[in-house]
Amino acid sequence: MQNFLPIAYFQNQFVPFAEAKISIATHALHYGTGAFGGLRGIRDPQSANNILLFRLDRHCQRLSNSAKFLHYDLPADKIQSVIVDFIKKNKPEKSFYIRPFVYTSDLGIAPRLHKIEKDFFVYGLELGDYLSPEGVNCRISSWHRQEDRSFPLRGKISGAYITSSLAKTEAVESGFDEAILLNSQGKVCEASGMNIFVVRDGKIITPGFDQDILEGITRDSIITLAKASGLEVVERAVDKSELLIADEVFLSGTAAKITPVKRIENYALPVEKPITEKLRDKLSAITENRDSNYKHWVYEVPLA
Ligand SMILES: Cc1ncc(COP(=O)(O)O)c(C=O)c1O
Known part of the structure; x- marks a missing residue:
């Protein structure tokens, strides 16, 4: 079982993770028309009141570029400010992973990227080693x-x-x-x-x-x-x-x-x-x- 961070960003606001739910008719679920990022964060070993995020700017820029392929204009600085607020609200204690996601949130069918609603959400989870450090x-x-x-x-x-x-x-x-x-x-x-x-x-x-x-x-x-x-x-x-x-x-x-x-x-x-x-x-x-x-x-x- 994953330990999710308690607060998610969903439909332009911060909500409890358990309330951030989408419909089974969501367009991206059917057509794979989403794009995501993945960043790691930790508590600063030198100063416990700080969270450290590795190369946040690059991650936000890559997600913004990915969004362009979905015909979704989502500037990197908007993604960055949501992620920073997300961290402040969650105050994670352990090493964690943030998953920002952009997707066609419309409930209509037919694969396309034009004239269709899109959205952006962020959630996080505690994450230790993903693969064995031994090799x-x-x-x-x-x-x-x-x-x-x-x-x-x-x-x-x-x-x-x-x-x-x-x-x-x-x-x-x-x-x-x-x-x-x-x-x-x-x-x-x-x-x-x-x-x-x-x-x-x-x-x-x-x-x-x-x-x-x-x-x-x-x-x-x-x-x-x-x-x-x-x-x-x-x-x-x-x-x-x-x-x-x-x-x-x-x-x-x-x-x-x-x-x-x-x-x-x-x-x-x-x-x-x-x-x-x-x-x-x-x-x-x-x-x-x-x-x-x-x-x-x-x-x-x-x-x-
Ligand atoms: C297919 C693929 N290749 C490479 C990487 C490594 O990329 P990064 O170092 O930006 O996490 C990832 C992870 O995001 C990936 O999903």
Whole structure:
């Protein structure tokens, strides 16, 4: 059972989470015409009256961009001010995850995006580890990630997650923890809800934006941090065979943070993962506001 934060933002107001309900006729439920964000927040370990949100501006901008694909004009600063008020009302004690969602809220049928009501809601839940921090075993999915010519992959469009769901279930039901999806060209793309990184000979490699990936905010943070630490980062197409003989592979995402990969199919990866661990330590220091060089990535919400 999830522990939901008590207050949600729904239909332009703050209401108890249990009262934020939609109709079974809701358009987005039928056609997948929603888009969501996902951010993590924690109590500031240095100052308990503060909540810390990682890269709030980037998350709000990505959701605003996703909303554009739904023909919904929702400025990033509006999303941001609702999220900040949402935090102040909920005053979460434990680590949490915020789920802002935009969708076609109309009750009419027929797939379309014009002349249709839309809405925006926000709710949250307590969230610890999403994947085991010890690492995961991955299956190469038989399901491929969609292509940008048939799906706006720069948005986190709810309907797209049927593919992630199929891939994750296929992986788990066959004894793995997580799925790695290839793109339509057969190149490595990402996991069910995370980007992917490969380390070979001290160099970090990750599929580029032309590989049908989601533009992950954690991915962007890792690339910046790795370069600042003097590591070489290459964004390019990655073959499946590179994964199998990599020195290290890790997944990145808001929910998963940096999760090492232990095994891919029947190929065990080396147990030592120095670069993964170094980047993971750096990222946690930043999200906990312990790194003065990256305070601009951490949005502080004072609760007092
Ligand atoms: C399909 C997919 N890829 C990658 C990511 C990682 O993105 P981020 O680091 O912005 O959470 C996510 C999670 O949002 C996702 O759903």
